[in-house]
Amino acid sequence: MTTQLLIPSRPDLLLEIQNILAQPDPEPADVVELIKRDVGLYTVLLAAVNSPLYRREFLIESAEHAVAILGMTRVANLVRVVALRSSVDPDGQWQSFWEVSTEIATLCQQLSVKLHCLLPDNAYTLGMMHNIGVPLMRARWPDYDTQLASLQRDNAVLIRRAELAAFDTNRFQAAGLLAKEWFMADELVDALQYQAHAQAALMGKAQVSDAVLQANALLLLAKDISQEYQNYWHFDSDDTLSPLVVRALKLLNYDQYDYLDLKEDLLQQLARSESAHH
Structure with a gap:
């Protein structure tokens, strides 16, 4: 439980x-x-x-x-x-986890300004906390990562299903519970807790509130750019958008070609930032 x-x-x-x-x-x-x-x-x-x-x-x-x-x-x-x-993470064991979370949070904040959805501060908090259930699950179950090693990491529906089967709870439920315990806004609690439901809703297979759907559409774009950046230095990225990203853009009323231009701008900004730190 x-x-x-x-x-x-x-x-x-x-x-x-x-x-x-x-x-x-x-x-x-x-x-x-x-x-x-x-x-x-x-x-x-x-x-x-x-x-x-x-x-x-x-x-x-x-x-x-x-x-x-x-x-x-x-x-x-x-x-x-x-x-x-x-x-x-009092011992600082998961530095790479926090680096990715910070990157996604920053992208969420920047995208919220560009796309005129979500308050920038709320967008940043959503990005920072979207995966906060993972360290909570790791702390409780030492074999957590091993049991989920074969899962597709960006499919929230499959992740939720596998975690419920293995642990009787899931990272999204944990994130929502933590946000509630820390007295965060109800809309943020819901956006975190219903990440898997929002992905299903974008594909027409579930229903969630408009606020949850919009917040998670923004989060999907930030995660898409962050994942693309991991391949940025290998020069093997392409302009193919996943069905989820296409649905997210449609929901946010943002043109796909405009998004690809914005995505490239943000990727270059991330690259410049990384170069400045080395």
């Missing part, structure tokens, strides 16, 4: 920040002071605000300046992501 999973509780720091944001006239200085109490968070915050995503021409070196640029709501979202990572 799902209750066998260890769902980490929200950290006090996040609760304090949320209490500040709930005030009629929240003070940025109060948020800054909380951030300065956590060296790890302070470091990650500065790394985020200096990332290519924000395209700053100058280096941001203080929490005060970072909060001024990102805004307090975005900082709160970032705190949640950092705290979640620390809670789920």
Whole structure:
């Protein structure tokens, strides 16, 4: 059952920040002071605000300046992501997992702006958390990866079915439960929990709410670009789109050729970002 999973509780720091944001006239200085109490968070915050995503021409070196640029709501979202990572993976065992999650989160955020769907901060959180059930399942079942090794990794319907058969729960249910425990918005909880149902709905085989369908259509595009980037340096990519991606584009009312152009732009941006870090 799902209750066998260890769902980490929200950290006090996040609760304090949320209490500040709930005030009629929240003070940025109060948020800054909380951030300065956590060296790890302070470091990650500065790394985020200096990332290519924000395209700053100058280096941001203080929490005060970072909060001024990102805004307090975005900082709160970032705190949640950092705290979640620390809670789920305290020993830092799954670095590559978090790198891919961050890449997909960034792509979700960028696509949400281009396609005018989902608030960018919500899109980022969706991308960051879409696979958060995996480390929870790994922590509970040591043979988790072995049992699922032969599965097609981008077919959420087959993944859900196999995990239910093997573990009586699944990564999407775990992600939704965690989002609910951390008091995230209901639409995000649903988008995470019903990822497999949304894929089936895009193919005309299930029904979900419009909000869940739109969020997961955006997520599919981000995952498509991220997977393409893995082959980017091998020069063997092509312009063939999967049926799911085609359905997602149709739902979002975005032309396939425009998407291919946008996809190439984002792939080049990822390449430039990687080159800058080496």
